Amino acid sequence: MKRYDIAVIPGDGIGQEVVPAAIEVLEAAAEIHGGLAFNWTHFPWNCEYYLEHGRMMPEDGIATLRGFDQIFLGAVGMPGLVADHISLWGLLIKIRREMQQSINVRPAKLLRGLQSPLREPKDFDLIVVRENSEGEYSEIGGRIHSGEDQMAIQNAVFTRKATERAMRYAFELAQTRRNHVTSATKSNGISHSMPFWDDVFQAVKADYPATASSSIHIDALAAFFVMKPHQFDVIVASNLFGDILTDLGGAIMGSIGIAPAANLNVERQYPSMFEPVHGSAPDIAGRGISNPVGQIWTGKMMLDFMGYPEIGGLILNAIEAALSDGVKTADLGGQATTREMTDAILRHLRK
Amino acid sequence: MKRYDIAVIPGDGIGQEVVPAAIEVLEAAAEIHGGLAFNWTHFPWNCEYYLEHGRMMPEDGIATLRGFDQIFLGAVGMPGLVADHISLWGLLIKIRREMQQSINVRPAKLLRGLQSPLREPKDFDLIVVRENSEGEYSEIGGRIHSGEDQMAIQNAVFTRKATERAMRYAFELAQTRRNHVTSATKSNGISHSMPFWDDVFQAVKADYPATASSSIHIDALAAFFVMKPHQFDVIVASNLFGDILTDLGGAIMGSIGIAPAANLNVERQYPSMFEPVHGSAPDIAGRGISNPVGQIWTGKMMLDFMGYPEIGGLILNAIEAALSDGVKTADLGGQATTREMTDAILRHLRK
Numbered sequence: 001m002k003r004y005d006i007a008v009i010p011g012d013g014i015g016q017e018v019v020p021a022a023i024e025v026l027e028a029a030a031e032i033h034g035g036l037a038f039n040w041t042h043f044p045w046n047c048e049y050y051l052e053h054g055r056m057m058p059e060d061g062i063a064t065l066r067g068f069d070q071i072f073l074g075a076v077g078m079p080g081l082v083a084d085h086i087s088l089w090g091l092l093i094k095i096r097r098e099m100q101q102s103i104n105v106r107p108a109k110l111l112r113g114l115q116s117p118l119r120e121p122k123d124f125d126l127i128v129v130r131e132n133s134e135g136e137y138s139e140i141g142g143r144i145h146s147g148e149d150q151m152a153i154q155n156a157v158f159t160r161k162a163t164e165r166a167m168r169y170a171f172e173l174a175q176t177r178r179n180h181v182t183s184a185t186k187s188n189g190i191s192h193s194m195p196f197w198d199d200v201f202q203a204v205k206a207d208y209p210a211t212a213s214s215s216i217h218i219d220a221l222a223a224f225f226v227m228k229p230h231q232f233d234v235i236v237a238s239n240l241f242g243d244i245l246t247d248l249g250g251a252i253m254g255s256i257g258i259a260p261a262a263n264l265n266v267e268r269q270y271p272s273m274f275e276p277v278h279g280s281a282p283d284i285a286g287r288g289i290s291n292p293v294g295q296i297w298t299g300k301m302m303l304d305f306m307g308y309p310e311i312g313g314l315i316l317n318a319i320e321a322a323l324s325d326g327v328k329t330a331d332l333g334g335q336a337t338t339r340e341m342t343d344a345i346l347r348h349l350r351k
Numbered sequence: 352m353k354r355y356d357i358a359v360i361p362g363d364g365i366g367q368e369v370v371p372a373a374i375e376v377l378e379a380a381a382e383i384h385g386g387l388a389f390n391w392t393h394f395p396w397n398c399e400y401y402l403e404h405g406r407m408m409p410e411d412g413i414a415t416l417r418g419f420d421q422i423f424l425g426a427v428g429m430p431g432l433v434a435d436h437i438s439l440w441g442l443l444i445k446i447r448r449e450m451q452q453s454i455n456v457r458p459a460k461l462l463r464g465l466q467s468p469l470r471e472p473k474d475f476d477l478i479v480v481r482e483n484s485e486g487e488y489s490e491i492g493g494r495i496h497s498g499e500d501q502m503a504i505q506n507a508v509f510t511r512k513a514t515e516r517a518m519r520y521a522f523e524l525a526q527t528r529r530n531h532v533t534s535a536t537k538s539n540g541i542s543h544s545m546p547f548w549d550d551v552f553q554a555v556k557a558d559y560p561a562t563a564s565s566s567i568h569i570d571a572l573a574a575f576f577v578m579k580p581h582q583f584d585v586i587v588a589s590n591l592f593g594d595i596l597t598d599l600g601g602a603i604m605g606s607i608g609i610a611p612a613a614n615l616n617v618e619r620q621y622p623s624m625f626e627p628v629h630g631s632a633p634d635i636a637g638r639g640i641s642n643p644v645g646q647i648w649t650g651k652m653m654l655d656f657m658g659y660p661e662i663g664g665l666i667l668n669a670i671e672a673a674l675s676d677g678v679k680t681a682d683l684g685g686q687a688t689t690r691e692m693t694d695a696i697l698r699h700l701r702k
């Protein structure tokens with residue numbers, strides 16, 4: 001029996017509802033496997049914690065998390081309560097950075113049982129590999145002058161190391177799939193960082209001569225996510241472009257509420273963090289109607305990363321089977337509660 | 352009879368096909384109006400011109416253009432022939448900047464006769480007001496070190512003046528429409544420029560208490576363009592976000608080939624430039640099959656701006672009537688040539 005220590009951070013809003021649901025499913029999956037068990041340790045770090053303690057996590061929070069195998073996180077942020085730059089940068093982005101989770105992997109595929117908002121979605125199945133540590137999300141910048149003369153400067157920072165790491169990850173991943181990598185660029189309008197991005201892509205792709213590749217500007221690429229998403233296999237994108245494309249990926253699947261994500265420390269020196277694409281959705285939180293599928297699918301990605309792709313596959317099958325039964329939460333046009341959706345998935349998993 | 356001097360730059364690729372088509376339509380519209388005439392002066396500035404002269408336009412090109420009432424441009428760029436940073440920054444972006452065309456207005460609406468790729472597109476009708484002079488498209492930045500240590504830094508520059516100008520334009524525009532402004536932000540991830548953007552938005556909206564407004568992060572906003580575009584009226588966005596949203600706008604309409612745009616010098620000190628959202632599409636250029644609708648609709652926006660909204664309206668009606676007849680170019684799933692599409696629009700215009 002292998003035991004894994006998982007740090008659980010439900011966080012804010014619907015994170016509190018979907019994380020317990022996903023843990024139930026992961027527990028059931030472990031039982032089915034038979035040779036694997038989880039120790040879940042919960043951390044109450046969120047905006048309420050902030051209001052009480054003046055910080056999103058204790059000073060030794062990162063050190064504490066380093067003792068775990070993986071981190072399973074729901075969502076962070078309560079804009080009405082705590083400013084985003086405090087809550088997100090004090091917990092979510094802080095963990096991404098300090099754990100060097102420099103690759104964010106986010107699949108989007110047409111699930112059985114779900115209706116895409118696209119008229120003819122074909123059978124798309126793509127993965128966005130998002131650079132997760134730098135780029136447009138750099139902390140460097142500030143403001144000068146005041147009143148009419150005020151201005152803000154934001155520095156986007158692209159290092160060869162991080163850019164290349166994301167691209168290599170994308171090429172390696174593509175080799176296990178349909179062997180095509182698309183680079184999301186905007187070098188026609190963004191004149192320093194994106195030509196650099198293109199140059200690194202040229203250099204990396206030379207090492208993968210058997211893999212087909214192309215570069216597409218982010219504006220056209222976003223449009224292609226609507227017009228012909230089935231044409232894409234693996235897409236490598238900067239932090240910002242990856243962020244935008246993966247919400248779009250959720251949308252074309254049918255709901256952002258089902259989109260999963262994995263913040264990977266690919267070197268496996270620190271824990272990785274598994275956290276769905278959606279946020280804390282304060283508007284629907286507390287009513288038991290949130291969609292647990294994004295968090296459950298995110299749990300499947302954790303199993304994949306831990307070396308259990310077979311039971312990961314069972315979970316995705318169970319999700320698709322439940323949706324095919326017509327069990328759907330409100331965001332998918334149905335009336336199922338979080339509980340009912342979870343039960344339907346559990347039922348199929350245990351079959 | 353009022354005479355207008357229009358500088359015509361067909362540019363590259365399909366620009367050479369759609370601009371003449373749009374001029375035919377504008378001529379017909381002027382004839383119908385009776386009190387208005389155009390003097391078209393053509394400039395052969397494009398990538399071929401560059402190969403011959405070593406620059407995209409003559410040294411006094413901008414000074415020459417300043418003598419015109421408006422500029423009517425097709426598309427610029429032939430990536431295989433001339434690097435984008437030369438062609439675009441030497442002509443398209445150069446004109447936007449030197450003519451202080453700091454607002455880029457780009458509508459997206461469900462046209463009669465067109466099938467959206469969305470299953471239930473409802474009746475959306477939105478306008479993106481894109482800041483067109485700075486932001487993520489600043490020329491400031493560069494590279495340092497080489498090999499493994501190389502990095503690039505790109506500065507995004509947001510001034511209060513340009514940010515506020517775009518926002519005020521959006522609020523004024525909204526007052527003539529459904530009176531709602533959405534700000535495209537990303538202040539939860541981009542920590543200096545976007546909080547500044549939000550602050551300016553707060554300040555500007557205080558001056559328009561009767562106008563409803565909201566701020567949405569660009570990732571969610573892109574997803575909403577797919578899920579519920581009918582909820583938007585006017586959207587104000589940075590240079591990059593506006594670029595992405597408007598290709599998405601084209602996509603949900605049915606093709607980027609129909610999306611129009613106006614680069615406005617709102618102070619009317621210099622000519623404005625009317626140029627559709629789509630690019631030069633070298634892959635289909637020269638075959639007479641490109642979609643002229645984007646350029647023709649762009650011509651309608653020129654008429655609107657010049658003070659002839661009634662005949663502008665006639666043009667849009669004629670476009671919708673032609674599409675409703677089933678006359679469609681390949682990008683819209685039809686087989687009409689550029690000529691046939693144009694003729695169908697002319698026929699309805701002259702009815």
Ligand SMILES: CC(C)[C@H](C(=O)O)[C@@H](O)C(=O)O
Nearest residue numbers: 188189219439594627628630
């Ligand atoms: C060609 C490119 C520089 C341009 C832009 O990004 O502004 C285009 O995409 C547009 O939207 O007009």
Ligand SMILES: CC(C)[C@H](C(=O)O)[C@@H](O)C(=O)O
Nearest residue numbers: 088243276277279539540570
């Ligand atoms: C909450 C926000 C900072 C975050 C991001 O932009 O990275 C979110 O949108 C995501 O995609 O995980």
